[in-house]
Amino acid sequence: MRTLRVTTDPDDSATRSVTLPAAWEDDAAQALAQITQNGGPIRLSTEAARWVDTIDACPPLPGTPANAPSPARSLSYLLLMRQLAPNIALWERHPDEIPGFVVRLSGFVQEDGFAPEHFVACLKLACDSLRRLHAATRVERTGELPLFDLPADPSEEPAGIILLTDLDACLASMGLDYDSDAGREAARAIAALATSIAHAGTNLSLPTIPACASLPGLRALAAEACAAMEGQHLSPVETGFSGPGPVDALLGVESCGLAPVFSPLRSDGHLRASTLARLAYRGLTPESALAMALAGEAPLPPTRPEAHAAMHKAMERSVDFLPELPEPELANLRARLERGARRQLPMRQTGFxxxxxxxxxxxxxxxxxxxxxxxxxxxxxxxxxxxxxxxxxxxxxxxxxxxxxxxxxxxxxxxxxxxxxxxxxxxxxxxxxxxxxxxxxxxxxxxxxxxxxGQHMPDAPQIEPNAEDTSPMLPFDHSSGDTPRGRRLRLVS
Structure with missing residues (x-):
């Protein structure tokens, strides 16, 4: 463990003491300080124990074996391995907001590839914890007032939400490119597997897990897990992808949710873990990649700006909720302007x-x-x-x-x-x-x-001030002999 002094407000000189594992980055300490707003020094073990003990104190669901282990130790391990963390509502224990977990997909990639069994076990633990918490606290609205309009059947209420994140780093660890059909196929399979586990035993429909060459056996694994929970009438747990927030920084993700990693470098100038993984799958070292770059060759294919939208579209039926697509600064400028966004002029302007x-x-x-x-x-x-x-x-x-x-x-x-x-x-x-x-x-x-x-427009024909206009706006017929009241007559709207 190590202790840092961090501040949550750049305009405030006051700092807070944050104690967390020594292997975690400084950004994780900053994120922990943003999540914990109670003031004073912060210890990861103390803050995590608050929500872990809250879940552990909830009674088990009906049908749980008597010798089932407590979820507290497993939840703590998953947090220390930075594979799972609660969202803000669960971390701060807000009873009027939807609790949930953020799951870092890249944390389940081992030396031999993605570990679906470990991933399914983590999802089952997260869903079970959310359902236990929901069964114990469903009568609360603000922590004090009971609700009298709750549905009679608890299985009709969502127990929480599971948000996936760090998708691009997960694909990189598997040797897949984000902007490729194989990468989108694997991403759809992983997301559909997570949704199948979250919907198992509920009234929600199960998504179709596509066949994926890089992830064989996912369909059989999901079918086995869903069959074991069939007919239990559990409260549904919804799925989605995370948005920007301190929980992702606490987990050390490289790209939030399903967004791609556009830069191969970290903020300190070193290569990202996803970049090293993609180089290794291509048989390249950082030195050889540098030599290729100096020679004018691209060691890694660049990610197109349209890749994020393509991945977003591929995920539409694999999860329950998707974050909105961010708009590029200039590529989608016209769409921003159509919604009333004003384009600012640069500080130093050119023109004539x-x-x-x-x-x-x-x-x-x-x-x-x-x-x-x-x-x-x-x-x-x-x-x-x-x-x-x-x-x-x-x-x-x-x-x-x-x-x-x-x-x-x-x-x-x-x-x-x-x-x-x-x-x-x-x-x-x-x-x-x-x-x-x-x-x-x-x-x-x-x-x-x-x-x-780039269009030259010729001069207009010169018309003398007292000249007769040969082309009036309306074809008045003067052949009847009537003298017009003026020399020129125009219709003005």
């Missing part, structure tokens, strides 16, 4: 500044770009116009900029504002790419189209 004149009236235009070179902000200022005209043009530029930052396409603005007709209009001076503009907005948005959309 254009000073020109339209019909003798000065115009100053400036643009700012995102990291990928797309337009993110535009400012259109008529420098010598009235304060009202300058204010309206500035507000229009801000409105267009906000729209661009929320994902509105630039071509929609160009289609709306190009070739608009209002004064000042006339000859363009200062920009060889345009000779005439029907308005300042016409010039500005045709310039943006050429700069950011």
């Amino acid at each position: 500044t254009q000073r020109t004149a339209v019909g003798g009236h000065s115009l100053f235009m400036r643009t700012s770009e995102f990291e990928d070179g797309t337009l993110g902000e535009v400012s259109i200022i008529p420098t010598r116009e009235t304060p009202m005209a300058r204010g309206l043009m500035d507000c229009l530029g801000q409105a267009v900029s906000i729209g661009l930052q929320f994902g509105a396409p630039l071509d929609a603005f160009v289609e709306r504002f190009a070739y608009t007709r209002f004064g000042p209009a006339g000859t363009v001076e200062g920009d060889p790419g345009a000779a005439y503009a029907s308005s300042m907005l016409d010039y500005a948005f045709r310039t943006l189209s050429e700069a950011y959309l």
